[in-house]
Amino acid sequence: MTKDHPDYNVELKRLEYTKEYIQNILLASEGKQGKYKDNIKDAFVNLDHLDSSLSYINILINAKFYEMTSSDLEHLKRVENKPYFARIDFQGDTQEPTPYYIGKVSLFKKDTQESIIIDWRSPVASLYYDGRLGEVEYEAQGQIYSGDLSLKRQYIIEEGDLKEIRDIDVTTRDELLQATLSESSDNRLTEIVSTIQAEQNEVIRSELSKPVIVQGVAGSGKTTIALHRLSMFIYSYAEQVNPDEMMILAPNHLFIDYISEVLPELGVDQIKQTTFIDYVQKSLGKKINIIHPDEKLLQLLEGDQEDLTKWASSFKGSMEFKQVIDQFINDLETEFKVDVPFKVEGFTLYKSKNVNRLFLKEYKYLPFEKRINKIKGVLQATFKKKKKEMIKLIERKFEDRFDQLYYSTTHTEEKRKKVVRLNEEKDRKIARIKKTTNKVVTEYIKQYQLEKVYTYYQQLMSDEQLLKSYTRNLLTDQQRNHLVTSSTSVFKKKKYELEDLAPLLYLQYQIYGINDEWKAKNVVIDEGQDYSLFQLYALRMSTGTDLFTILGDLSQGIHSYRGMKSWDQLIQEVFPRALYRTLKKSYRTTIEIMNLANHLLELSMPELDAAEPVVRHGGYPSFTETSSLENAKEKLNSTLEQLYAQGMKTIAIISKTKNEAKQIENISRDLNDFSFQLLQENESINDGKIAIVPSYLSKGLEFDAVIIMNLDESYSQEELDVKLLYVAMTRSLHRLHLIGPAKEYFLLDKINSKFYDVHS
Numbered sequence: 001m002t003k004d005h006p007d008y009n010v011e012l013k014r015l016e017y018t019k020e021y022i023q024n025i026l027l028a029s030e031g032k033q034g035k036y037k038d039n040i041k042d043a044f045v046n047l048d049h050l051d052s053s054l055s056y057i058n059i060l061i062n063a064k065f066y067e068m069t070s071s072d073l074e075h076l077k078r079v080e081n082k083p084y085f086a087r088i089d090f091q092g093d094t095q096e097p098t099p100y101y102i103g104k105v106s107l108f109k110k111d112t113q114e115s116i117i118i119d120w121r122s123p124v125a126s127l128y129y130d131g132r133l134g135e136v137e138y139e140a141q142g143q144i145y146s147g148d149l150s151l152k153r154q155y156i157i158e159e160g161d162l163k164e165i166r167d168i169d170v171t172t173r174d175e176l177l178q179a180t181l182s183e184s185s186d187n188r189l190t191e192i193v194s195t196i197q198a199e200q201n202e203v204i205r206s207e208l209s210k211p212v213i214v215q216g217v218a219g220s221g222k223t224t225i226a227l228h229r230l231s232m233f234i235y236s237y238a239e240q241v242n243p244d245e246m247m248i249l250a251p252n253h254l255f256i257d258y259i260s261e262v263l264p265e266l267g268v269d270q271i272k273q274t275t276f277i278d279y280v281q282k283s284l285g286k287k288i289n290i291i292h293p294d295e296k297l298l299q300l301l302e303g304d305q306e307d308l309t310k311w312a313s314s315f316k317g318s319m320e321f322k323q324v325i326d327q328f329i330n331d332l333e334t335e336f337k338v339d340v341p342f343k344v345e346g347f348t349l350y351k352s353k354n355v356n357r358l359f360l361k362e363y364k365y366l367p368f369e370k371r372i373n374k375i376k377g378v379l380q381a382t383f384k385k386k387k388k389e390m391i392k393l394i395e396r397k398f399e400d401r402f403d404q405l406y407y408s409t410t411h412t413e414e415k416r417k418k419v420v421r422l423n424e425e426k427d428r429k430i431a432r433i434k435k436t437t438n439k440v441v442t443e444y445i446k447q448y449q450l451e452k453v454y455t456y457y458q459q460l461m462s463d464e465q466l467l468k469s470y471t472r473n474l475l476t477d478q479q480r481n482h483l484v485t486s487s488t489s490v491f492k493k494k495k496y497e498l499e500d501l502a503p504l505l506y507l508q509y510q511i512y513g514i515n516d517e518w519k520a521k522n523v524v525i526d527e528g529q530d531y532s533l534f535q536l537y538a539l540r541m542s543t544g545t546d547l548f549t550i551l552g553d554l555s556q557g558i559h560s561y562r563g564m565k566s567w568d569q570l571i572q573e574v575f576p577r578a579l580y581r582t583l584k585k586s587y588r589t590t591i592e593i594m595n596l597a598n599h600l601l602e603l604s605m606p607e608l609d610a611a612e613p614v615v616r617h618g619g620y621p622s623f624t625e626t627s628s629l630e631n632a633k634e635k636l637n638s639t640l641e642q643l644y645a646q647g648m649k650t651i652a653i654i655s656k657t658k659n660e661a662k663q664i665e666n667i668s669r670d671l672n673d674f675s676f677q678l679l680q681e682n683e684s685i686n687d688g689k690i691a692i693v694p695s696y697l698s699k700g701l702e703f704d705a706v707i708i709m710n711l712d713e714s715y716s717q718e719e720l721d722v723k724l725l726y727v728a729m730t731r732s733l734h735r736l737h738l739i740g741p742a743k744e745y746f747l748l749d750k751i752n753s754k755f756y757d758v759h760s
């Protein structure tokens with residue numbers, strides 16, 4: 001079929017030409033690499049003979065070259081067998097349309113600068129993603145280029161062979177996307193550069209110098225897009241930003257593992273990947289004992305939490321609480337006022353008023369500790385400068401006294417004695433000043449006693465009267481009392497709640513400052529709906545940038561008691577420069593599964609946007625009734641057999657809670673044909689295993705097939721339960737089965753039965 005394409009021969013020739021060009025470069029560069037290695041070797045050999053610092057510089061320079069060439073080589077090697085995936089023909093102000101071949105690297109002919117491959121992140125490549133033929137325009141370095149886009153062509157190249165050529169016009173469905181989406185998942189996220197859709201392209205490329213907040217439905221590509229945007233940022237700011245100045249905050253370690261494979265593909269493997277908890281611990285330089293956040297979720301699920309507990313979580317994440325902390329910090333600041341001047345040997349070198357001015361005004365922009373260090377520096381410099389002056393002053397003063405003595409008495413023996421004494425006193429004083437070291441400054445600075453941020457925070461949260469002084473009009477006595485008693489009981493266990501981390505991080509930022517290592521130039525946050533305003537505010541301050549890309553889905557906000565309630569508020573209060581984008585199409589899930597999930601969501605949150613599935617069909621979701629534990633085991637067994645027969649590779653069994661996941665693991669022990677893995681938060685999913693995972697931990701992941709299984713727990717119509725069930729359903733790419741004692745366990749009795757099949 002591809003061979004029938006009118007341009008087949010042209011394209012084949014082009015592919016061969018490109019491959020050969022790459023091979024030549026690789027060979028040439030490999031030769032060069034050898035040279036760099038030799039240079040480095042020489043530098044080591046000469047280390048003893050040459051000026052050592054010069055030699056060291058040689059090593060560094062050559063290592064840098066070596067590193068550059070090896071990373072370029074690495075990228076080229078990676079694409080050798082698939083140098084590009086698309087072509088566009090664009091005619092701007094040229095006579096003829098120019099063909100551009102789009103791939104994951106850019107390659108130019110060294111002599112003519114003619115482009116062989118252009119990088120998917122280059123400005124002109126945007127035309128490929130924007131979806132139209134005809135009059136188009138793109139922006140590059142602030143300038144608009146317009147012209148005619150006459151061709152959009154996709155290729156499937158496998159192992160260096162041209163397998164397919166597809167021309168896309170405005171009406172053709174994106175078949176490559178369809179083909180990609182019908183593939184099986186392999187427990188890892190993949191890159192999507194060849195099939196990025198227009199709405200996604202818009203997010204990936206929208207102004208890189210602004211924060212972006214994205215509300216995207218389940219499976220709309222948020223995680224994928226986040227990583228592609230980072231890749232775009234690295235490409236565009238390669239000169240200014242190092243990859244390790246960029247950071248992804250993932251919800252857990254399982255998730256970091258899940259995205260690990262796509263990072264090198266996108267050239268973003270050197271960026272920092274961490275979780276919020278780890279980030280705070282590193283910024284504070286201390287391991288913090290955290291009550292696992294899921295414990296609270298579980299208590300909420302089991303329904304034995306009072307409303308006040310939910311309220312406290314939400315309050316601790318609010319901007320009101322941030323203001324309370326601000327006032328508390330203000331008061332701490334004024335407590336740092338000193339009353340004693342900086343004196344040496346009776347000389348006042350710096351008045352207390354001036355020291356206070358430095359602390360409270362001049363250096364106010366700095367954290368407390370940094371201010372204190374600055375003051376120390378100022379006092380040391382003053383002391384150094386004034387030392388000679390003080391000696392001169394003493395000498396002058398004593399001269400006066402000698403003068404007085406000389407005229408006051410005539411008795412020579414007595415006078416002589418007095419002169420000797422006075423001389424000794426003068427020498428003593430001068431010697432003392434000469435001997436005085438910077439220690440005087442250190443001693444003086446000791447008045448500034450900084451406590452650890454935990455101490456401050458605990459002070460505030462365990463003292464009802466103190467807390468009252470900041471929350472008199474904000475909280476009721478009952479609320480305040482709850483905050484104090486619940487916090488005190490947590491502190492007694494030498495622990496903190498997740499909700500305490502935002503105030504702790506904020507206090508650290510204000511009092512000690514954040515180490516440069518934990519600042520960033522660009523931050524990506526996935527599952528942003530689980531973050532509170534205060535948490536994001538503290539992160540914004542501690543990282544020192546507002547260039548955040550925050551992606552999330554309010555429908556999946558299972559932590560909404562402590563997380564985000566509306567994106568508007570986030571924009572208004574934390575990221576006023578942010579662009580807001582929405583993604584409404586879901587690429588993960590088949591129409592049949594998405595329909596069921598959308599109807600479920602409608603039960604408790606009709607106001608939220610329903611996801612529009614990309615046209616891809618699969619089987620109907622099914623419900624299978626179980627009559628006993630034994631029966632559940634049999635049904636699970638047959639469902640798994642069926643799924644493997646259908647070619648599903650990755651399968652998850654999703655339970656409501658951790659407890660039930662354990663019970664499912666128990667019954668699965670008898671199913672010898674399959675191998676299971678009860679997923680823990682900090683574990684990777686092992687190849688070939690069927691993952692057993694509680695709903696809240698499945699967020700962000702995806703599997704070819706999902707079995708939602710209930711043994712005796714059920715989902716109620718409460719918002720939290722509906723969200724958990726929604727998350728579980730939308731993890732599936734191709735097949736969804738619900739197994740449990742009755743339809744009601746999955747709220748199916750409330751959903752029109754035409755959206756699912758029932759098996760007995």
Ligand SMILES: Nc1ncnc2c1ncn2[C@@H]1O[C@H](COP(=O)(O)OP(=O)(O)OP(=O)(O)O)[C@@H](O)[C@H]1O
Binds near residue numbers: 200221
């Ligand atoms: N343009 C695309 N081309 C091909 N596959 C895509 C595209 N966009 C998304 N996908 C695929 O859809 C699936 C869902 O993407 P992703 O996990 O990034 O979505 P998400 O919005 O983060 O989902 P959720 O919020 O449900 O966790 C992934 O398998 C991803 O590879």
